[in-house]
Amino acid sequence: MVGSHLSQLAAADFPPFAPGSVWLVGAGPGGPGLLTLLAFHALGQADVIVHDALVSPDILALAPPHIERIHAGKRGGKPSPKQADITIRLIDLARSGKRVLRLKGGDPFMFGRGGEEAGELARAGIPFRIVPGISSGLGGLSYAGLPITHRDTNQTVLFLTGHDESGAVPSGIDWPSVARAAPVVVMFMAVKHLPVIAGHLLAAGRPADDALTLVSHVANPHQSIHQITLGEALGPVDVPTPAIVILGPVARYRDQLHWYVEEARKHVFG
Structure with a gap:
């Protein structure tokens, strides 16, 4: 049965991955099962994969061994390639006739700088395709039992880097508007500056007892969840990264809907 499914996948009418082109592909929030079929197709067709630090080894292992892998990850506080150098590398690889898979954690256009990279490719005359991925700030929250919207709590949500x-x-954020805009605020790459962000939100009128949930490794068996209040975030917060930060009342559903970790650990660790 598995072989039949793989045969159907191989026979699917996917777009050709042409030599001399770049596909900017979202790898999702970590688990290989959360890749799109088009992303899986690209992994088997590429000549070279230029990947972020947050792309898991399990996902990279889905590509055939002969495909070249180039690490281009940027992590806060660590030596990292410059964005301009990454983009130049993509252009040079494409101009050499390779099928270039630019594999990015989450979704390329959700705080992933995919728009910048695609813009540079367009200016260089390099054909490209965007393959969306599941963002940790959307589907990834499901793995923590946190519905990003719920009829009883919120009809709006705000995303923040x-x-x-x-x-x-970021200096250009209108914090009073952010504080009032939505009951739920989802923050990417916010752990390092969380005390400063919490201070801005409190000063703008968010209540100190607002629930703040920090989810590390959202779609990974090592997932961990740290629950505090916005007021408590004024002090140091020590959680593993990468982590997503969720402010607001959807935290109340976690105890009932937190389905993932025990099942995942049972499967992975026995």
Whole structure:
């Protein structure tokens, strides 16, 4: 039965991955099962994979062994390739006639700088395709039992990045508007500056007892969840990264809906 499914996948009418082109592909929040079929197809067709640090080894292992892998990950506080150098590498690889798979954690256009990379490819005349992925700030929350919206709590949600290109808290954020815009705020890359962000939100009127949930390794058997309040986030918060931060009342559903970790650990660790 598995072989039949794989045969159907191989026979699917996927678009050709042409030499001299770049596919910007979202790898999702970690688990290989959360890849799209088009992303899986690309892994088997590429000549070279240029991947972020957050792309799991299990996902990279789905590509045939002969495909070249180039690490281009950027992690806060660690030596990292410059964005301009990554983009130049993509262009050079494509111009050499390779099928270039740019594999990015989550979704390329959700705080993933995919728009910047695609723009540079367009200006260089390099054909490209965008393959969306499941963002940790969307589907990834499901693995923590946190519905991003719920009829009883919120009909709106706001997404926020915790740092800008320099690594500092973004200076252009209208914090009073953020504080009022939605009951639920989902923050990416926010752990390092969480005390500063919490201070801005409290000063803008968010209540100190607002629930704050930090989910590390969202779609990984090593997932961990740290529950505090916004007021408590003014002090140091020590959680593993990468982590997603969720502010708001959907935290109340976690105890009932937190389905993933025990099943995952049973499967992986026996």
